Each structure stands twice: as C-alpha cells, then as structure tokens.
Amino acid sequence: MSALAWMVALLLGALLIVTLLAQLRRVPPVMWLKRYDACALIPAWTFFAPNPGTRDARLLWRQRYTDGRLSPWRETTGPQVTPWKGLWNPTKRVRKGVTDATSSVLRRAVNFPHSQLTVISVPYLLIVNHICALPGAEMANARQFMIAYTDRSNAGREGEPRVQFVSHWHLIEPADAMPTTAVSDPQPVEPTATTA
Numbered sequence: 001m002s003a004l005a006w007m008v009a010l011l012l013g014a015l016l017i018v019t020l021l022a023q024l025r026r027v028p029p030v031m032w033l034k035r036y037d038a039c040a041l042i043p044a045w046t047f048f049a050p051n052p053g054t055r056d057a058r059l060l061w062r063q064r065y066t067d068g069r070l071s072p073w074r075e076t077t078g079p080q081v082t083p084w085k086g087l088w089n090p091t092k093r094v095r096k097g098v099t100d101a102t103s104s105v106l107r108r109a110v111n112f113p114h115s116q117l118t119v120i121s122v123p124y125l126l127i128v129n130h131i132c133a134l135p136g137a138e139m140a141n142a143r144q145f146m147i148a149y150t151d152r153s154n155a156g157r158e159g160e161p162r163v164q165f166v167s168h169w170h171l172i173e174p175a176d177a178m179p180t181t182a183v184s185d186p187q188p189v190e191p192t193a194t195t196a
Contacts, residue, residue, distance in 0.1 A: 018042055055149045057102050058161060061131045063140035064169060073146060076134065094130075101126045102147055109165045119168060132172050142169040 001009075021030045022042050034042050060073040076098060104123035108115070118124055131145045148161035 015041065055151045057099065057106065057164075058148045058150060059098055059102050059127065059145060060148060060161075061134065061143055061145045063136050063172075064142040064144070065137065065139045066141050067139075071137070071140070076130065076145075097126065098130055101130075106147055106164055124167075128167070128170050132170060136172075140172060142171050144169045 018030055018033060019042055021027045022034060022044055024030075030042070034044075059076045061076060062071045062073050064070055101123035105118060105121070105127060108118045108121060108123075112118065127145055131143050136143070145167045146163060147165040148163045150161050
C-alpha cells in the first residue's frame with residue numbers, strides 16, 4: 001500500500017470514529033470539532049426522536065354565506081392511510097406544504113402574539129390561498145381558517161382538538177379570482193383553549 005492510500009485510510013477511519021462519537025452528543029472534543037465543521041462533514045443522525053411527536057396540527061376552515069350564516073368547520077387534509085400510499089401519493093406535496101405553513105404560522109403567532117406581521121407572512125398567505133381555492137358553496141362570500149392540535153394517547157386514539165389560532169375572515173370571489181384582503185382581526189387563542 002502506498003503512503004497516499006494509508007493517509008486516506010487513516011483519514012476515513014478517523015472520520016468514522018468522530019462520526020460515531022458525534023452521535024453521543026456530549027463528547028467535548030467532538031463538540032469542539034463540530035463547532036468548526038463548516039462543511040458539515042460530521043453528520044448527526046437522528047433516526048429516533050428523543051421526544052416523539054404526540055400531537056397533530058389540524059387545519060380547519062369554514063365559510064360565511066351571503067345571508068350571514070356560517071358553515072361548520074371542515075378539515076382540509078386529514079391523515080390518509082392507504083395501502084398504496086408508498087407508491088401513489090399525488091397530494092403528498094400539498095399536504096407537506098400546508099403542514100409546514102401551519103407550523104410556521106403557529107410559531108409566529110405564539111412568538112409575536114400582538115404582531116400584525118403574521119397575517120402578511122408567506123406561510124399565512126399560502127394557507128389563505130389554499131383555503132380559498134378549495135371547492136365550496138356558491139353562496140359563500142368569505143372564508144376563515146383555524147389551526148387546532150389533537151393529542152394522541154398511547155392507544156393511538158386522538159383527543160379533542162384544542163384551538164391554537166383563528167384567522168381573519170377573507171373575502172372570496174368567483175373561482176377564477178384571487179382572494180382579497182382580510183375583513184376582521186385574527187384571533188390568537190391561548191394554547192389551552194378548547195373552543196370549537
């Protein structure tokens with residue numbers, strides 16, 4: 001074996017050892033190395049979450065009719081389990097986008113509860129666009145969305161939804177028109193509220 005082959009083998013062996021130690025998270029020399037690892041050569045794998053998710057965010061919407069009545073809340077995209085999901089899942093990207101936008105809106109609403117910047121943020125506008133594009137009644141003139149959490153018990157059953165955020169009412173026009181401006185203030189709700 002040449003000197004170059006030995007150096008490469010030594011370097012890869014050292015990288016393997018550092019990578020294995022990095023998974024322990026509390027090895028001081030590895031933590032020091034990771035601080036200066038600008039190219040992210042030392043991976044940190046997290047195959048199993050230390051705190052597994054025990055709740056699901058739900059995006060619900062309703063519409064206001066021209067006579068002032070309100071429709072019941074409806075869920076936009078619930079969890080869908082089908083045998084073909086691994087092979088054919090055409091709505092995966094839409095659901096992922098809605099999930100990410102929902103998390104971002106909640107984070108902004110919790111961190112900045114009195115800020116009006118949440119309602120002009122890209123995630124909020126993405127949700128408004130998604131909600132206003134959903135098929136609904138022809139007599140509706142505005143739509144509103146709500147973000148709620150449901151907790152999963154150990155038996156896999158879901159608990160009652162807890163409201164986290166309620167949006168503005170947004171005017172809607174015919175199907176080919178874009179949603180217009182908001183017509184009322186958003187209503188951030190305390191995380192422990194159970195209104196529906």
